[in-house]
Structure formats: C-alpha cells, structure tokens
Amino acid sequence: xxxxYDIVICGxxxxxxxxxxxxxxxxxxxxxVEAKVPAAYDLSQNFDLRISALSPKSALVxxxxxxxxILQGMRLCPYKRMRVWEVAGFGDLTFSANQVxxxxxxxxxxxxxxxxxxxxxxxxxxxxxxxxxxxxESFHRDGKVMRLDLDTGQSIxxxxxxxxxxxxxxxxxxxGIGVNRGQYQQACLVASVNTELGQQDITWQxxxxxxxxxxxxxxxxxxxxxxxxxxxxARALSNLSHGDLANEIMAQFPxxxxxxxxxxxxxxxxQKQHAQSYCAEGMVLVGDAAHVINPLAxxxxxxxxxxxxxxxxxxxxxxxxxxxxxxxGVLKRxxxxxxxxxxxxxxxxxxFHHGFSQTNxxxxxxxxxxxxxxxxxLIKQRVVRYAMGI
Ligand SMILES: Cc1cc2nc3c(=O)[nH]c(=O)nc-3n(C[C@H](O)[C@H](O)[C@H](O)COP(=O)(O)OP(=O)(O)OC[C@H]3O[C@@H](n4cnc5c(N)ncnc54)[C@H](O)[C@@H]3O)c2cc1C
Numbered sequence: 479x480x481x482x483y484d485i486v487i488c489g490x491x492x493x494x495x496x497x498x499x500x501x502x503x504x505x506x507x508x509x510x511v512e513a514k515v516p517a518a519y520d521l522s523q524n525f526d527l528r529i530s531a532l533s534p535k536s537a538l539v540x541x542x543x544x545x546x547x548i549l550q551g552m553r554l555c556p557y558k559r560m561r562v563w564e565v566a567g568f569g570d571l572t573f574s575a576n577q578v579x580x581x582x583x584x585x586x587x588x589x590x591x592x593x594x595x596x597x598x599x600x601x602x603x604x605x606x607x608x609x610x611x612x613x614x615e616s617f618h619r620d621g622k623v624m625r626l627d628l629d630t631g632q633s634i635x636x637x638x639x640x641x642x643x644x645x646x647x648x649x650x651x652x653x654g655i656g657v658n659r660g661q662y663q664q665a666c667l668v669a670s671v672n673t674e675l676g677q678q679d680i681t682w683q684x685x686x687x688x689x690x691x692x693x694x695x696x697x698x699x700x701x702x703x704x705x706x707x708x709x710x711x712a713r714a715l716s717n718l719s720h721g722d723l724a725n726e727i728m729a730q731f732p733x734x735x736x737x738x739x740x741x742x743x744x745x746x747x748x749q750k751q752h753a754q755s756y757c758a759e760g761m762v763l764v765g766d767a768a769h770v771i772n773p774l775a776x777x778x779x780x781x782x783x784x785x786x787x788x789x790x791x792x793x794x795x796x797x798x799x800x801x802x803x804x805x806x807g808v809l810k811r812x813x814x815x816x817x818x819x820x821x822x823x824x825x826x827x828x829x830f831h832h833g834f835s836q837t838n839x840x841x842x843x844x845x846x847x848x849x850x851x852x853x854x855x856l857i858k859q860r861v862v863r864y865a866m867g868i
Contacts (some may be wrong), residue, residue, distance in 0.1 A: 485501065511634075531694060534580065661748075
C-alpha cells in the first residue's frame, strides 16, 4: 500500500522540528503535525517565560539543522561564566569559558524562538509539510502502513510515526507504552525580569534550605529568575502581583541579582518520567515524550537534541543500506544508544536534587565537599566539559 509520507512526526516543538530538518536531507518525506501555531517573532515582544540553557553540543545540532544562524538573527544570550554555591557552607564554585578554551559555556534561548528558527529552516523544503494547527485523533495500522486521522478531518499515512509530542505524549499512550514516573514535592517559580544591572554573562545558582535560587541572563537588561520551593509556596508566589513578587525576590535572593522588575511569572510542577520503551513496530519516541528530567541543571532539551542526532543517523544509515528502517529491529539501535544515556542523566539529576534538598549536617558537609573538590583544576575541567556536553 502506498503511503502519503515516509514519516509523520507528531509534535512540532523544538525536538520534532529539529528531527524534521535532520531527516529531510536524507530523502525522507515528512509531515510535521503540530497542535499550536507559534506566535511570530518581533524584537519588541517581551521575553518568553519558557527558556532553556542550550549546551554547545545542542548548538552544533542546531547548526546541522541550518537553524542556528536564524536563531542568532532573533535573540539569544551567550553565557561565559557559571557560579554554584551554598548559602551556609564552604562550597562555592565558578566555572568560566576560558578555563576550557571556548568562547562561551552555552546560550540562554527562548523555546519558541528555537522552534520558529527551525520552522523557518524548513520553509521551501519540498520534503516537509507542516500541518498546523492539527492533532492526531486516532491511529490505525494496515500491515506496514500507519494511518492517522487528524482533528482537521484530514487522514494521512506513513511507515513511521514519531512521538515528539512532549511529556503527555498521545503517541506514547496510543501505542500502550508505559512510563516510570515520580513527582517531586517541589515546584519552581519562573519569572521574567528587567534588571538594573547591564548585560550579564553569568548564570548562577545558590542553594538555600528551601531549594535552589537561580538567575539566567537574557539579552540586554533582562533575565529569568528561577526559585525552587515547596509546591504550595511556589504557587502562592506565582499568584502575587508583579510588584509584590519583585519585592519578595529581592528580599530572598542574593545581592548579585540587583534591583529587578518582574514582567511575567508562572509556576511549574517538577516531575521525572521515563518511557519503558522508546519504540514499537512503526513508532519511535524522542525528547520529552521519552523522558522528562528535573530542570535543576537544565538538561531536558539538550538530551532531546542528542536523541534527534542519534535517531536521524540510525534511520539514514538503515535507509542507505536498503534496510526496512521503520522496523522495531532498526529502531532499537536508537533506543540502545539513547535510553541508557538518558537514564544516567535522569538518575544523576535525581541524586543531585535529593543531595541538595537534605538539611542534615552530614549531607550538607558532603555536598560542600563535593563543590569544593570540583575546584581542583582537573576535576573542574571535567565537570565543566560534562555540563557543556562536550
Ligand atoms: C521550568 C522548566 C525549565 C526548563 N529549563 C530547561 C533548560 O534550561 N534547559 C533544557 O535543556 N531544558 C529545560 N527544560 C526542559 C525543556 O523545556 C523540555 O525538555 C523541552 O521543552 C522538550 O522539548 P520537546 O519538543 O520534546 O517537547 P515540548 O516542548 O513539550 O513540545 C511538544 C510539542 O508537541 C505539541 N503537541 C503536544 N501534543 C500534541 C498533539 N496531540 N498533537 C500535535 N501536537 C502536539 C506541543 O504543542 C509542542 O509544540 C525546562 C523545563 C521546565 C518545566
């Protein structure tokens, strides 16, 4: 039976769109099905609340997607230094780009602009159709062909369905793939702020008894404040007026923040989730559809970009050898490479979260010791390279 497309990617966010740009040059015909139309970019817009720290390795994937230059033409903020310290302890660590001989440690980006730049890179690509707004309503299998009925009334078919539809993935649920899930008692408040301080090139995270407090610089006199707290406290903070929240943040955050004005705020629950399998016959999961990680060290989308690079290479390789690339046997090569790597990061972030939320003296001493030992040049270089994904 003939298919409309080789591959249908459900979810045109950062990860789904990146995958489309990586697969199209290998000759795959693709439909990218996305539920929400992203708002167009305009320099006068306020900064989005949803931002990410992109590692240099992810920037490389964006370059391969031909979207990095487009993103640079919008707005993003390089950071050259990173400081981590504990309020009542001796652990205090600053990394800087020149210690590892690179121009920056990473970039703070707005998620929507990453998505838009990838969509722009797909414009005029006759291998990719973006179908938006649209969502799959049902999936049907006919031998090796999968058919999707969309809520627009349209019906499309393909040999492979990719679930890039985020943490609540409908694709994952439709294919009966279970997840191992855990909910943290903490949530985080995220606020977009205008800063009295000029352009900054440092991102910092301070650990206090209630959880971490972090600052991520954005372009110009702007930034993002992240405040981890008990879930009810984070929600209560997000319900304050902009002015009251700014006063509360300035009273509780370190003086490094300076004077701020809050322009937008929201609270996010924290969870960890890992799909029990990444693939089935004719179906594969990438990004948050496969794994959700505590955002403490900002690794979620970075792991997703590594999924993209790996899956694109596995599919292109199988196709070039004349293999049936939509079979579970081929897709398992991707799962083998990515599931363990993602699992290690999920567990490390979990251990990090628990290590830094304990208030007993012994654990406190141990984590300060860990921060202090990371000052030893060789260890420091390794830690910073790991954080940068290189
Ligand atoms: C507070 C917070 C801070 C974070 N900070 C960082 C950070 O600093 N660095 C980092 O690397 N990561 C960070 N993350 C994680 C990061 O945001 C995610 O890992 C990333 O967004 C995952 O991208 P994705 O494309 O897989 O999923 P999503 O971003 O969830 O995108 C899924 C897409 O699929 C679409 N979709 C969903 N369902 C359907 C459907 N049924 N039909 C059609 N389309 C559908 C959605 O509209 C969306 O566009 C953070 C997360 C949180 C909560």
